[in-house]
Every structure is written in structure tokens, then in C-alpha cells.
Amino acid sequence: MALDRLVADRQAVTVLDVAREAGVSVSTVSRIINGTVKVSEDKRLAVEDAIRRLEFKPNLFARSLKKGTTMTIGVLIQDVESPFFTRVMCGLEEGVLDTGYALIIVSGHWDAAEEAERIKLLMARRVDGLVILTGHLSDAQIAEFAQMQPIVVTGRKIDAENVRSVFFSNEEGGYLATRHLVSLGHRRIAFIAGPPTHSDAISRFEGYQQALAEAGIVLDPALIVQGDFKENGGVFAMNRLLDSGAPFTAVFAANDQTALGARMVLSRRGIRVPDDVSLVGFDDLPTSAYLTPPLTTIRQPLFEVGQHCASLLLGMLGQQGKAIALPPLELVVRETTRRV
Amino acid sequence: MALDRLVADRQAVTVLDVAREAGVSVSTVSRIINGTVKVSEDKRLAVEDAIRRLEFKPNLFARSLKKGTTMTIGVLIQDVESPFFTRVMCGLEEGVLDTGYALIIVSGHWDAAEEAERIKLLMARRVDGLVILTGHLSDAQIAEFAQMQPIVVTGRKIDAENVRSVFFSNEEGGYLATRHLVSLGHRRIAFIAGPPTHSDAISRFEGYQQALAEAGIVLDPALIVQGDFKENGGVFAMNRLLDSGAPFTAVFAANDQTALGARMVLSRRGIRVPDDVSLVGFDDLPTSAYLTPPLTTIRQPLFEVGQHCASLLLGMLGQQGKAIALPPLELVVRETTRRV
DNA sequence: TTTTCAATTGAAAACGTTGTCAGCTTGACC
DNA sequence: GGTCAAGCTGACAACGTTTTCAATTGAAAA
Numbered sequence: 001m002a003l004d005r006l007v008a009d010r011q012a013v014t015v016l017d018v019a020r021e022a023g024v025s026v027s028t029v030s031r032i033i034n035g036t037v038k039v040s041e042d043k044r045l046a047v048e049d050a051i052r053r054l055e056f057k058p059n060l061f062a063r064s065l066k067k068g069t070t071m072t073i074g075v076l077i078q079d080v081e082s083p084f085f086t087r088v089m090c091g092l093e094e095g096v097l098d099t100g101y102a103l104i105i106v107s108g109h110w111d112a113a114e115e116a117e118r119i120k121l122l123m124a125r126r127v128d129g130l131v132i133l134t135g136h137l138s139d140a141q142i143a144e145f146a147q148m149q150p151i152v153v154t155g156r157k158i159d160a161e162n163v164r165s166v167f168f169s170n171e172e173g174g175y176l177a178t179r180h181l182v183s184l185g186h187r188r189i190a191f192i193a194g195p196p197t198h199s200d201a202i203s204r205f206e207g208y209q210q211a212l213a214e215a216g217i218v219l220d221p222a223l224i225v226q227g228d229f230k231e232n233g234g235v236f237a238m239n240r241l242l243d244s245g246a247p248f249t250a251v252f253a254a255n256d257q258t259a260l261g262a263r264m265v266l267s268r269r270g271i272r273v274p275d276d277v278s279l280v281g282f283d284d285l286p287t288s289a290y291l292t293p294p295l296t297t298i299r300q301p302l303f304e305v306g307q308h309c310a311s312l313l314l315g316m317l318g319q320q321g322k323a324i325a326l327p328p329l330e331l332v333v334r335e336t337t338r339r340v
Numbered sequence: 341m342a343l344d345r346l347v348a349d350r351q352a353v354t355v356l357d358v359a360r361e362a363g364v365s366v367s368t369v370s371r372i373i374n375g376t377v378k379v380s381e382d383k384r385l386a387v388e389d390a391i392r393r394l395e396f397k398p399n400l401f402a403r404s405l406k407k408g409t410t411m412t413i414g415v416l417i418q419d420v421e422s423p424f425f426t427r428v429m430c431g432l433e434e435g436v437l438d439t440g441y442a443l444i445i446v447s448g449h450w451d452a453a454e455e456a457e458r459i460k461l462l463m464a465r466r467v468d469g470l471v472i473l474t475g476h477l478s479d480a481q482i483a484e485f486a487q488m489q490p491i492v493v494t495g496r497k498i499d500a501e502n503v504r505s506v507f508f509s510n511e512e513g514g515y516l517a518t519r520h521l522v523s524l525g526h527r528r529i530a531f532i533a534g535p536p537t538h539s540d541a542i543s544r545f546e547g548y549q550q551a552l553a554e555a556g557i558v559l560d561p562a563l564i565v566q567g568d569f570k571e572n573g574g575v576f577a578m579n580r581l582l583d584s585g586a587p588f589t590a591v592f593a594a595n596d597q598t599a600l601g602a603r604m605v606l607s608r609r610g611i612r613v614p615d616d617v618s619l620v621g622f623d624d625l626p627t628s629a630y631l632t633p634p635l636t637t638i639r640q641p642l643f644e645v646g647q648h649c650a651s652l653l654l655g656m657l658g659q660q661g662k663a664i665a666l667p668p669l670e671l672v673v674r675e676t677t678r679r680v
Numbered sequence: 681t682t683t684t685c686a687a688t689t690g691a692a693a694a695c696g697t698t699g700t701c702a703g704c705t706t707g708a709c710c
Numbered sequence: 711g712g713t714c715a716a717g718c719t720g721a722c723a724a725c726g727t728t729t730t731c732a733a734t735t736g737a738a739a740a
Contacts, residue, residue, distance in 0.1 A: 014696055025720045030698055037699095040718070057464045061404040062696035065725045070401065080429050081626060086421045093420060093447060102465060104442050107433060124397045125442060231630045260630045267632040286421060290571045290600045292607040292632060354726055365690045370728055380688065402726035405695045 013056045021050040033058060064126070073313060074122030075105045075131045076115060083285040084255070084302065088133055088154070091306020099319060101128070110195065112136040123148055129313045136197060150316035152309045156199050164312045166305055166326075170200045173298040173329045174207020177252050177280045180296070180331055182215045185340040186250040186278060190223040192237040192262060194254040201229065204254050204282060222246040227258045234261025242269060249277060249340050256281035256288045256297055263291070263336075274338035284332055293335035301327040353396045361390040373398060404466070413653060414462030415445045415471045416455060423625040424595070424642065428473055428494070431646020439659060441468070450535065452476040463488055469653045476537060490656035492649045496539050504652045506645055508669060510540045513638040514547020516671045517592050517620045520636070522555045525680040526590040526618060530563040532577040532602060534594040541569065544594050544622060562586040567598045574601025582609060589617060589680050596621035596628045596637055603631070603676075614678035624672055633675035641667040 015033075019026045024043050031037045032047045050056070064070045075092060077085040089105065096103060106122060108115030115135050122130060127149060132142065134155035142153055143160035154166045181189050191208050194201025205224075212219055225241050227233035234253060238261065241248070253259035259281035266273055273279050273293065281288060284299035308324040355373075359366045364383050371377045372387045390396070404410045415432060417425040429445065436443060446462060448455030455475050462470060467489060472482065474495035482493055483500035494506045521529050531548050534541025552559055565581050567573035574593060578601065581588070593599035599621035606613055613619050613633065621628060624639035647664040654661030 015698095016696080026697085027699080027720060027722095028718085031719090034698075037719095038717075043719090059405070059696050060465055061401045061410065062725085063698075064401040065399070065405055065696080065727085066698045068725080080433060081423070081426045083421070083423070086426055089420050102444050102446075102461070104444055106442075121442070125400055231627065235630075257627075260627060264630045264632055264634070287571065287597075287600060287627060290575075290604045292604055294604070355728095356726080366727085367690060367692095367729080368688085371689090374728080376729085377689095378687075383689090399726050402695085403728075405697085405726085406728045408695080 013054045015056070015058065017054055018047060018050045018056050021054060022046040070126045070128055071100050071102065072125065072127045073101050073103055073129050073131065074119070074125070074127035075103050075133070076108055076118055076122070076135065077105060077133045078108050078110050078115075078135055080105070080107055082257075083287070084283055085133060087286070087302035088306040088309070091303040091308075092131065092310050093306070094303075095307040095310020095324075096314070099314060101314075108135050110136060110198075112138070112141075116141060119145055129317055131309050131313060133309075134198070134200060150313060152313045152316075154305060154309060162316070164316065166309050166312065168300070168305075168326065168329060169207075170203035171207040171210070173282060173300070174204035174252070175211045176207070176329065176331045177282060177298050178208045178211035179214070180333070180337065181250045181252060181278060181280060182211060182217070184250075184278065184337060187215075187217055188220070188223065188246075188248040189217075189250045189252060190225070190241055190246075190248040192225050192227040192234060192241075192251065192253045192258050194227060194229045194258070196226070198229070201254050208252055220246070223248055227254060227261075229255050229258060231257050231261040231264075234258035234263075235265055236261075238262040238265035242271075250279070250337070251277060252280045252282075254282055256283040256285045256295060259288075259295060259297070259336075260291070263295075274336050278337040278340070280337060289334070291336075296334045296337040297332055299330040299332045301329075353394045355396070355398065357394055358387065358390045358396050361394060362386040409468055410466045411440050411442065412465065412467045413441050413443050413469050413471065414459070414465070414467035415443050415473070416448055416458055416462070416475065417445060417473045418448050418450050418455075418475055420445070420447055422597075423627070424623055425473060427626070427642035428646040428649070431643040431648075432471060432650050433646070434643075435647040435650020435661070435664075436654070439654060439661075441654070448475050450476060450538075452478070452481075456481060459485055469657055471649050471653060473649075474538070474540060490653060492653045492656075494645060494649060502656070504656065506649050506652065506666075508640070508645075508666065509547075510543035511547040511550070513622060513640070513669045514544035514592070515551045516547070516669065517622060517638050518548045518551035519554070520671055520673070520677065521590045521592065521618060521620060522551060522557070524590075524618065524677060527555075527557055528560070528563065528586075528588040529557075529590045529592060530565070530581055530586075530588040532565055532567040532574060532581075532591065532593045532598050534567060534569045534598070536566070538569070541594055548592055560586070563588055567594060567601075569595050569597060571597050571601040571604075574598035574603075575605055576601075578602040578605040582611075590619070590677070591617060592620045592622075594622055596623040596625045596635060599628075599635060599637070599676075600631070603635075614676050618677040618680070620677060629674065631676075636674045636677045637672055639670040639672045641669075 015026050015029050019029045028039055029047050031039055032044055106118040108118055115137050129149055130151045132153040139158050146162040150162050152164045157165045157167050193205055225237040227237045253262050259279055271277055281295050281297035284297045288295040288297055304326055308326055311324050355366050355369050359369045368379055369387050371379055372384055446458040448458055455477050469489055470491045472493040479498050486502040490502050492504045497505045497507050533545055565577040567577045593602050599619055611617055621635050621637035624637045628635040628637055644666055648666055651661035651664050
């Protein structure tokens with residue numbers, strides 16, 4: 001009795017067992033599973049029944065070995081704990097749902113060497129495709145990796161064989177945020193930057209400069225301080241800014257986490273937001289709407305970015321992924337900004 | 341020339357190529373790679389050199405197929421976006437670093453059926469082990485899954501073959517938080533609960549009750565409102581609580597996200613924290629220290645929990661994982677609580 | 681010098697699939 | 711009735727490893 005075998009040794013139900021149980025050959029079983037060739041109705045039924053009875057699960061590794069495909073997608077993120085990445089991951093996860101693909105996620109921790117290391121690890125696992133969410137790898141490196149398997153990369157534009165970029169204008173976001181402050185009458189607008197080598201951070205800074213220039217405000221270097229895209233960077237930056245004594249009425253932080261740190265320092269020093277200082281972030285993280293007061297910020301459609309990445313990659317892998325339209329960047333005005 | 345072959349067809353460097361290049365048999369190459377049997381020094385050198393020159397990477401799938409092991413660990417979380425899970429994942433990630441194991445992460449979204457579904461997916465991929473971070477699966481289900489592969493589960497105590505639990509007392513945490521409020525003179529302490537079926541949530545409630553009983557305070561059902569462990573649940577709960585008119589001077593929220601939502605409502609209604617109402621959370625999420633004011637909460641050593649899970653599972657898989665000591669739960673007093 | 685034995689090594693058989701190839705039916709057509 | 715094509719089917723060779731098993735070697739022992 002086949003079920004005994006199942007109980008005795010849970011691991012070992014193979015296509016051979018199914019074939020025996022259904023009284024056909026292994027080839028036929030394989031054909032039914034993959035639907036490659038038509039088989040007679042009675043055998044199909046017998047096999048499907050046997051599969052169900054034996055709870056047969058094809059060994060993915062044997063299959064991978066034969067077909068050269070692993071049904072696995074590698075995802076390089078920078079930090080598992082960053083809400084930015086997890087939001088995108090959420091979209092990715094949704095995007096590959098029910099496609100049979102699984103995600104292997106690795107973190108590069110904002111370090112080009114570590115990123116390359118992790119990608120090599122993924123390649124050793126023969127992932128079918130790669131999603132690279134920002135980071136410090138050079139375009140050339142990515143193009144090289146793309147010789148091995150298709151890649152979708154976010155946060156930059158790469159023109160290379162086998163690479164698709166999901167890209168949207170951080171510059172425009174920086175511009176939107178700054179223009180909003182300008183339109184409220186602010187003229188001394190501080191900027192807490194992101195990591196100096198980070199392309200998103202650079203673009204946001206460019207948007208800031210552009211809005212300033214457009215309003216005829218000369219950029220005051222004393223109002224530019226360095227952050228690191230994390231809460232603590234915001235804390236340091238805001239302290240430095242306040243200690244410098246340079247007067248300002250508004251702050252544009254390069255991301256929400258930075259804004260959070262900055263806001264804490266302001267509050268600690270008795271500076272009210274938005275009464276004394278207006279504050280704008282960037283990202284619209286899930287928690288940002290629940291801060292006190294709720295943070296004015298630039299909304300990036302991160303979930304959709306994830307979905308879109310999945311869809312693009314699936315497309316490159318020959319699967320028909322559902323097309324996702326990327327909503328534009330959007331200024332979300334909440335309660336941390338006020339007319340001066 | 342071997343390198344030509346490499347360039348022409350990047351995928352296909354096999355152990356056979358290496359053997360040919362080094363002038364030995366495939367068996368010898370395999371032996372050198374796995375270190376199973378001693379081979380002569382000169383051949384070892386030749387093979388190692390060939391491996392390097394050809395950039396040979398063993399095909400993990402062929403190996404898995406033969407050895408029956410996949411060097412993959414499945415992780416069931418509930419929500420990629422929850423800071424709670426990502427913190428633990430961080431520890432997990434660190435724990436398996438350089439062990440050759442990779443993590444496949446799936447989300448159950450707090451739904452027992454979906455959780456079981458995802459676990460079956462992981463099992464179809466023949467993961468070597470499983471880490472289950474809380475959730476709604478029954479103990480019996482987990483014990484059954486454990487017949488297939490070792491499991492580490494958090495947030496509950498399961499006595500079963502092939503299962504290890506990482507468990508620490510949410511009850512004690514609830515007790516600590518409530519006792520802190522009591523010691524500040526509060527007597528009307530509201531509680532915003534978590535999901536009613538969630539074991540962590542239940543334990544925290546029990547701790548709350550215990551501290552109240554110890555202080556001789558009778559529990560007032562009017563002060564207990566339902567949340568869902570997310571920000572929005574905190575918003576609804578706090579609105580309901582305030583609308584009910586029941587007086588209170590302190591709130592214990594079942595987790596930090598809930599506290600965040602509750603705090604926003606308080607602020608919106610002009611109720612000051614901690615001047616009018618004291619607030620305690622649970623989890624000590626990374627952002628909680630940066631709220632305004634910084635949140636008093638119970639710190640769970642989540643990162644260490646992740647490391648510990650990894651270590652336990654690695655142990656069950658026959659790897660010598662480094663032992664991790666789990667720090668105890670801890671009350672972190674910040675600035676949202678004050679003497680009444 | 682022969683015998684014994686351990687240390688290395690290579691050939692070949694798995695592991696569980698898929699896909700090619702050839703063989704077997706079956707029915708249609710002349 | 712014979713021929714053919716078409717439709718199914720099974721045997722078997724891959725896929726790239728690891729792991730027997732047996733053979734070869736060289737050195738040590740007799």
C-alpha cells in the first residue's frame with residue numbers, strides 16, 4: 001500500500017512512485033504535470049489521483065537541474081529594517097504571488113563591496129533574475145552582473161542589455177517639497193542631505209537647489225547639513241544646524257527617517273513644529289501619518305514600485321506579468337508645514 | 341583554452357571542466373571541494389587553481405539533489421512591513437551569515453490558512469529547517485509540520501519532537517509596564533489590547549491584570565479597548581475610549597505601533613502626553629526612541645531573538661551555531677510617563 | 681624479493697526530473 | 711486488406727553533483 005510508504009518515509013515520494021501507483025511510466029507522469037503533451041483522459045485521471053493520494057510534490061531541485069531554471073528571484077536590499085525597503089518588498093512579494101517564484105532577500109548595508117558579495121551569493125544559487133534596490137554598486141558592475149541573468153534595478157537609469165530600470169524622479173520630489181515651503185513664504189530653508197554617494201540623495205538635493213533658484217533664493221551653504229538617511233543622522237544634523245546659529249524657518253529632510261530625528265531634536269529644544277519651524281520629509285513611510293503632528297512629505301509609490309519591478313522581471317523571464325502603472329510622486333501636505 | 345569556453349557560455353562551468361583543466365577525475369575534484377577524503381598536495385593545488393581560473397561555482401541544485409539538503413531555511417513572518425518582524429529578521433540574517441544557508445521569507449498576514457499555505461510552499465522547496473515567528477497556527481499543526489523538518493518557533497512554548505521554542509514572557513512585560521504606571525500613582529489605567537486570538541497579546545493582557553490585582557485595583561472593563569497591533573487600531577481604540585467618557589490617567593498599549601496611533605489621537609484632541617495622560621508601549625521599535633516625546637516602552641531583545649532562533653536551528657541541522665544569550669525583557673522609561 | 685596494507689585515485693552508479701526517440705495503437709483512406 | 715499518418719506511450723539518456731567500489735600505487739614488513 002502506497003500510503004504506508006508515505007508514512008514510513010515522508011521525504012521520498014517521487015515521480016516513480018506516482019507512476020507505479022497509477023500504472024503508467026514516469027514520462028507520462030511528467031507530461032501530465034507539465035502539460036507538455038496530450039495524454040489520454042483515463043491516464044490523466046489515474047495520475048492526478050495518484051498524485052493527490054501520495055501527496056506528491058515534485059522535487060524542485062531535480063527539476064532545476066534538468067531545466068536550468070530555479071524559480072527563484074534574488075533581491076538585493078540595503079537594510080531589512082528600513083521601512084523604505086520593506087514597503088517595496090511588500091510590493092515585490094505581492095507581484096510574484098502565485099507565479100511559483102520565490103524571493104531570496106539579501107542585504108548589502110549600503111556598502112558596495114558587501115553588495116557585490118551578496119550578489120555573487122545569489123548567483124551561486126543560480127537565481128533566475130535579480131532585483132537590485134538602489135545601493136552603491138556602479139552601473140558597470142550591474143551591467144556585468146546582467147550578463148548572467150536579467151536584472152531590474154531601481155533608483156537609477158541604466159542602459160544595458162538585460163537590465164531594466166525602475167526610476168522616478170527624486171529630483172522632482174525634492175523640487176516639489178522645496179517649492180511647497182517656498183510657496184508658504186519660507187526663504188531660509190535648511191536641507192538635511194542623505195549619504196553623499198547615494199544617487200537618490202543627490203537627486204533630491206538637486207531638486208532643492210532648483211526650486212530655490214527658481215524662487216530667486218541664493219543657496220546658503222550654512223543651511224546644508226549632512227545626514228545619513230537614518231533617524232540618528234537627523235538628530236546629529238539638526239543639532240549641528242541649531243548649534244551653528246544660522247537662522248532658518250523651514251527644513252527639508254532628505255527622507256522621513258531623517259525628519260523624525262530632526263523633529264525630535266527640535267521638540268527637545270522647545271522649538272515647535274510647525275509654529276516655529278516647518279518640516280518636510282520624503283518617502284511617506286507608513287508611520288509618518290501617525291506622527292505628532294503628522295508629517296508633510298513626498299509620497300513615493302513604493303508598493304507599486306515593488307509590483308512594477310516584479311512585473312518587469314517576470315516579463316524578462318518570459319512570464320506574462322500584469323502591467324503596473326506607476327503613480328507619480330506626490331506632495332502630501334499634513335501638519336508640519338505652515339505659512340511663515 | 342578553458343577561458344574561452346567560460347566567456348562563450350557563462351553558465352556551464354562544471355566539475356567536469358575543472359577536472360579536465362586540472363588533469364584529474366571528477367571524484368577528486370569533489371573530494372577536494374568537500375574535504376571528505378585526503379588527496380595529494382599537488383592535485384589539490386592544481387584543482388584549486390583550476391577552480392579559481394574557471395570561476396567554478398558548484399551547482400547547488402545538483403548538490404541538493406544528491407545530498408538531500410538544500411542549504412535553505414524557510415522563515416514564516418506575518419508582515420514584511422512590521423518593524424517587529426524586520427528586527428527579528430535582522431538577527432536571523434546575522435545569525436546565518438557565512439554559514440552557507442540562505443533565507444526564504446514568506447508572509448502569513450496573520451491568517452492561519454495563509455500561514456499553512458506558505459509553509460507548504462516552503463516545504464515544497466525542501467527547506468532544511470523552518471523558523472516560525474508567532475502567528476495563528478495551532479500547536480498541533482506546527483508539530484505536524486515538524487515531522488518533515490526541524491522547526492524553531494517564537495512566542496509560544498511547544499513540546500514536540502523536532503521543535504524548539506524561543507519564548508519569553510510577554511506576561512512579565514505586561515506586568516512591568518503596568519506596574520510602572522501604578523508606581524507613578526496611576527489607578528485608572530486603560531489597556532489597548534492586541535488581536536484577541538494572538539497569544540502574545542493575550543499574555544500582555546494577563547500581565548496587565550496581574551499588576552492591577554497586585555495593586556488592589558479592580559479591573560474596569562470600560563478601560564479595555566480592542567486594537568489590532570497596528571497604528572490604525574490604536575487610532576480607533578483611542579477614539580472609542582475617549583468617546584466612551586470613561587476617565588483615565590494612563591494608557592498601556594499592547595505594542596508600540598498601537599501606542600503611536602493612540603498618541604496621535606490624544607495629540608489631535610489636545611490631550612498632552614505625558615502631562616494629561618501617561619502612555620506606555622511594548623516592543624521598543626527603532627523609531628520609538630525618536631517620537632515626540634520619546635516613548636516609554638518594554639524592550640524586547642528582538643535582534644537577539646533572531647540570532648537565537650538561527651543558532652537553535654543551525655544546531656538542529658548539525659551545524660555548530662554560536663550560542664546566544666537572550667537578554668531579559670526590560671522597561672525603558674522615556675518621556676511619555678509621569679507621576680500623576 | 682615477495683607480501684601486505686594503507687593511501688590515493690578513477691569509473692560508474694546514484695539523486696529525481698525532463699525530453700528525445702522510437703515503438704505501438706488506432707483509425708482513416710485508398 | 712494494406713498503407714499511412716497521427717496520437718500516445720515507455721525506455722532511456724541527460725542535468726551536475728556526491729559517493730560507493732574497486733583498482734592502482736608505493737611503502738613498509740617479512
